[in-house]
Every structure is written in structure tokens, then in C-alpha cells.
Amino acid sequence: MRQALHIFKKDVRHLWFEIAVVITVVVAFAFTGARRALWLVDPATNRTAAWTLVLILLPLAWWTLIARVIHDEALPGDSQFWITRPYSWKSLLGAKALFILTFVNIPVWLADGVIVRAYGLPLGAEMPGLLWSQVLMAIVFILPIAALSALTTGFVQLVFAILTPCVIALGLAIVAPEVVLGGFLGGLDWVKTYYLFLVISVAASAILVWQYAMRRTAAGRSLALAAGILAVLGMTLIPWSVAFRIQSWFSKQRLDQSLVHVDFDSRNRWLTRAVIERGDRVRIELPLDIAGLPPGIIAKPEGFSVHLQGPDGTVWQANQLLAGKMGQRFSLEAAVDGAFYRKIKDEPLKVRGSLYMTLFGNRRTVRVPFLDRSVLVPRVGVCSATGGVHRQSYFLICSSAFRFPPVLVSYSFIPSAKEAVQDVWSSTEPRRPISYSPFPAEPGISPVSQDFTFSTVRVPLSEARVDTLEPLAHIRRNFEIDNLRLGDFEVRPAPVSP
């Protein structure tokens, strides 16, 4: 510990200028971030350009400081003075970790606290997010650059090491975006993100420990390359059904869903379709009914897998993630090959499938008066509403700390006159896609995210309302349909007139 402190003091003395730059940018971050909290009251405080600049400068300043402190005792090579001195690798690594904690984590942790407080968000309630955001910051902003710095001797090598995979990823993203990003998994996308975080944190930590303990750079670089490949493969190959299973495992099932079942919606059998499409494809549409939902619970289908089997054993399978709306009724759509369709269309078909869904409940409504003051909205953060110039425009803004709300949020404006329309603006659909992540923070620099809406209807409004629906369970239900003859439901598109 004594040696670690000794090295730490040396680094502080050597890198005082870089430290001063980081602290200055963090102070600017705290100041502009906190001032932005007032923008609804005083639009002059919303200095977007300064805020954007700070958000760009902050990671650059951190990365420079991290790289400089690690390169001060560069690990690759055989000519550094310190490698033949009685340095303990644990002390050296400890000194670097202490340095990063002191001049990267703690200042931004404090700045985040200042900003969150400025928005009127309760610091005590946001503490898990405040702490978890530091974990994410370590994974996203610190560990990768620290690991790359441990594998390089100087800034030029480091920039090259950063740019090379970026250029490769950019090229791949242009040529084959699904290879780099995989498909977007909606509310389940956090599973892929955390897979990436897991790979980064395990690989970067292993590289750091390995390099400090052994200084075997070639092996460390191979590990970094393997981690990069593993990350891309995982991001590409993780199927949504696996993500859903992980989600179910992580989420507390706070609902008795034993009676929930999915059936063919025979009352709306006429909604069944076999639409002949171009390119020898046929779009099959099957109406399904989600029944047995407890009172006040709404289902949101997330995806399905379906298995069509003809009497001769011919099989067609489809597996699809949905971005559909919420509701008890649902039309499953799957594209099948024309040749398969022609073979089975007049045969009694057996359909087996699974529907993956999220059950929402615990609806809460919070009233937000136009009083230029914040109202605490549970699981959202704080919301404030204000009337615009001559009361013709009304604004509602909700601020959430460290992540977008883990609930579905919808807003409405309520007119003050009874004869006016009930809801001037309302929606039962969420304002933005929800993330089902069970963690209290999402990756990012800004500690507060905001959602904003307004009404320009020329009627006086009495208040705004914020409705929230909580995801209570993520479940899968199987369904079966027998003796379905798709040919009976065939739809041919009308010929296009010349």
C-alpha cells in the first residue's frame, strides 16, 4: 500500500496539468448540467452548445488522463527503467486504479450528484443509480482504454489501437450492419448490451491483471482480439428468445399468471389470411387471443415462434421478434416460402407455437399542475408543467436519473372547462420504447434524461397527467391450432392497373 501511494503521488506530480484539465471539464459538466435543470423556467440556461461540447470533452479528457497515467510506467517493451526496479505489480496496478478512482470516478460521481440534485431528484432514492452509473462508467469509459493503454507504449500506438477496430467496425456497419449490431431487441436489447459489458469487463480486467503481473504483451493483444471477436459474435448471434429467457430469469414475477393462456381467436377466424406476396412469399396471418389476464393487466406480445406442419410431415418454422402494440388480441404474421405454401395450402395444417409477452399492470396516474415546480412521479423521476406565452402553449417535461423510466409512460393534458374535449392530448402508448433492464442506470455521460411534450390546442388546460404502467412479468405461452386449411383464407393482391 505504501508503494502504491508513493507511485500515486509521483503520478499526481507528473500529470498535474492533465488532472487540472479533467477537473475543469468536470466542473463545467456539473455547472452546465445543473443549469440545464432550470431551462423550463429560464430558457437562457439551456446552453446546448456548451453542454454538447462538455459531453465531447469529458471522455476525451478522461481517456487522455487514463492513457497518460498507464503509459507513465508503460508495460510493453524491455527498456523501461522501472521494470528492473523493485516495483510490486500489485502496488503499481493499485496506484493506477487509485489515480483513476480519485481523478476520474470521484469527481464525476460528485458532479452527477450535483446535477441530479439540481433537477430536484431525490439523491437518496437515486443512490443505486448513482453507484451503478459508476460501474457502467468503469466498463464503458475506463476499462477498455486502460486495457488498450496497458497493451501499448505510447499515445500514437494507442490511437492506432483504438482506430483500427473502429474503422473495421465502421466498414462492417456499412456493409453488414447486422454483423456489428445484430438486430435491435426492443426492451430486451439491454441483454445484448450487458453481454457486451460482460465481455469488456472480463477481457479488460484480465488484460490489465495479466499485463501488470506478467507483461506478456503478445498474449494480451491476442486476448483483446479474441474479446473483440467474441463481442461481435455475441451481439450478432444472441437470439431474442434467449434474451427473453434471460429477461424472465432476471425479472421478479410479481403476478399470478397461472391462468394466462393463448389460443387461436376462433371468433375472429375471418382475420386469418394467406396473402400472396411478390418474390414467391406468402404472408400468413393468424389471429390469437390472450385470455385469462388478471384484472388491470395488459399484455404486450414481444415475439413468437411458430411451427407449421403438413400431414406429410413437411415443416415450416418462423421465429420473430415483435414491435407490436399492446392488447389482448394479436395477429401473428409469418412469411412462408411459396413452394411450401403451395404444397400444404389445401391440407389440414397443424400449427404449434409460443408467444412471448410482457404483462403490464399497477397503473398509476400523477397529476402535474402548471405551477413551474416539480412533482415527484414514482419510477419516473420528477415532472413539471408550465403554460407557454399567453397560456397558448403548455409544456410537460419529465426528468429521470441515470436511465429512462423502467415503466411505460404516457402523458395527457386535461382541459379546465368541462365542455371541452376530455383529453386534449393523450396516449395509452408509451412515449418511447421501454427498456426492461433490471439495473438502475444505463450507460451514458449525462446523469439525467428528459422526456418532453407540449400542447398547442387553444383551450385553457388545468393540469397535465403522467400515467405509468409497470412491467410485472415476462412469460411464454404455447398455443396449438389444428386442421387449419390456409387455402381457405388465401388473398391475392389486386392487379395493378396500368
Next chain:
Amino acid sequence: MSNILRTSDLSKRFQKTVVLDHLNMIVPEHSVYGLVGPNGAGKTTTIKILMNARQPTEGMAEVFGRDSRKLSPEDFTQIGYVSENQQMPEWMTVEYFMNYLKPFYPDWDVVRAQELVRLFELPPDRKIRNLSHGMRMKAALASSLAYRPRLIVLDEPFTGLDALVRDELIEGVLECAEGATILISSHDLSEIESFASHIGYLDRGRLQFSEEMTSLVDRFREIEITLANPSPSPISWPAAWLNTEQSAALVRFVDTQFDQERTIAEVHRLFGNTHQISVNPMPLRAIFVTLAKAGRKAA
């Protein structure tokens, strides 16, 4: 006398290039061991493996009886290492550098450190980046002698230094390294012949010989023979004779295993009667030139 440094079948390859080829070397305690050889012979690689700065491909290197790959910080408190191409903390002043290193060494002698700075005429408040090459070497040496290391390893320490600085460094080492074992590498024999007690000659990754300086000088002789009658060259020369030359009645060679009686008997066996045999001791430089030439010829 126990061994401070030892290599056993030590090999190092960089892809297909063999830099060290089954090197077996022993450095006895309290010796001043000069590791000499031409550029590219593998001296620096040997030293870097001994200092755990590089990894061997095969074989083992031991320092204080411990595998060099497992040298601990405690072991390094007893080692002083100075290299011509060492990367120093350029931003530090000489004084800060000495003060910075002090807590790493339990046996750091503050008075001695100050004396060394004075002896080498180092400017305490000057940054290392602003020192001349000679001054940097002095700073490195001062910082490696202040804790009385048991082992001092100097890798080409005199390269690029003028004679005056070189002599100052040698004086400094000898004054302050009492009782220590010194391993010093050089491609220039004259740099170390005045104070080395043992010598090892490395060529193309192989140790050609390793022995005490006195026995080395004793066993090398330049022999010149004037034959009574001109005779043809022998079909094969003895293996211990190098740089053999013969012209009519004159024969010249270097005997690497000189023994008065045996050498003269061998001469008579090969050439019969001789008019004159002249035996001359060789300076160290001549010995190495002979060895280097013979090595190249063999290659």
C-alpha cells in the same frame, strides 16, 4: 565461490532468427564478469532475460539461484541495472529521481546517494531529458549504486561515451561496488579488460569460452616458427591452433591451449626440425580479434 548468475541451455529465437543458442554461462559471486562479443552476438538479450525483461524460448536463466522469470521485487532490491538504451523518466529532475527511488530500497543510503551525485557531478535540479547521454548514464548508475546492490548488471554502459566519462564511470563502479558481483557487457574489449576478473566470449548466440582472465591470457600464445627446411602444410592443423599461416619456411598461428612442452612437441611432429620457435604472449584485444576471425571463418 557460489554462482550469482547462471544460464542453462538458454535459447532465444525471434521467429526464425536464433539469437541465443543453448547458452550455458556461470557468473561466480564477487567476480567482475565481462561478457564480450561482436554486435548482435546476443549479449543484451542474455542480460534482458536474466533481468526478466524478456522471456527465454528454451532453457533457464537463474539469478541468486532463482528462475529469472520469478524474480521478485525483493530480489530487485539487490540488483543494480544500467543499460545504454534504458528509458528513463525524462520529466524527473536528478534529485527527484533519486528521492523517488529511495523508498523502493530498504538499504538506500542517503549519504552515499549524495556522494554519488557529487562524484558524478550530476546537476540535481536538471531534468533527465536535459542531460547529455553521459550524464544520463551517470544518473542511472548513481541510482543503481546508492543501495549497495549485491549484483550490478551493466549492459553496454560505455557506448557513445568519451574516454573521460568512461573512466569516471569505471572509477565510480569500482569505488562503490565493493563486494558486489558485476556483469558488464561490451562489444569493445578495451573498455573492460582493465578491471574484469572473468571473461565470456559470446558469438552468434553461443558462448565460445568463459573463464578467468588470467587463465585466458595464459593459454593464448602467438607462435612463429622458422622451419629448418621448407615443408608442405600439414593435411590437418590441430583444432586448438587458429589463424594458421604458412609460407615456405615460415609458419604462424595462435595456440589457444598453449602448453610449452605439448605445443613444441606438436610442432616437431608436424614440421620436423625447426630453426627457431618464437612464443609471444597476446594482449586481450589480439585474442579476441583472433577468435572473431576464426568464428567468421568457421561460419
